[in-house]
Amino acid sequence: MNKKKLYRSNNGVICGVCAGIGEFLNVSPWVIRTIFLVIAFVCKLVPLLVYVPILLYLGLAIFLPKHPHEKYNDVFTFLNSFGEKEKRRQVTDAKERDIDNKGEK
Numbered sequence: 039m040n041k042k043k044l045y046r047s048n049n050g051v052i053c054g055v056c057a058g059i060g061e062f063l064n065v066s067p068w069v070i071r072t073i074f075l076v077i078a079f080v081c082k083l084v085p086l087l088v089y090v091p092i093l094l095y096l097g098l099a100i101f102l103p104k105h106p107h108e109k110y111n112d113v114f115t116f117l118n119s120f121g122e123k124e125k126r127r128q129v130t131d132a133k134e135r136d137i138d139n140k141g142e143k
Contacts (some may be wrong), residue, residue: 045103047064047105055095
């Protein structure tokens with residue numbers, strides 16, 4: 039039996055959280071986004087709950103894993119590209135040899 043797992047989706051608008059939940063539940067991501075916005079507006083009416091939807095979304099964006107077989111173009115991948123220096127490969131199987139002016143051994 040193949041169990042479905044909850045992943046962030048690459049088809050998302052910001053980080054793929056709502057799209058990932060939509061794919062997991064087999065509903066349109068726009069339904070999940072609409073529900074999230076309704077919850078956000080309701081929480082805005084209660085002063086203590088203003089930041090709950092934002093923190094919930096950020097928490098899910100950080101802790102939900104990316105799908106292992108997809109390439110991601112989300113906000114976190116974009117921001118991480120600024121912090122990375124160009125990675126160099128280390129050559130470990132090279133053999134040194136002398137070459138004369140004609141390019142021969």
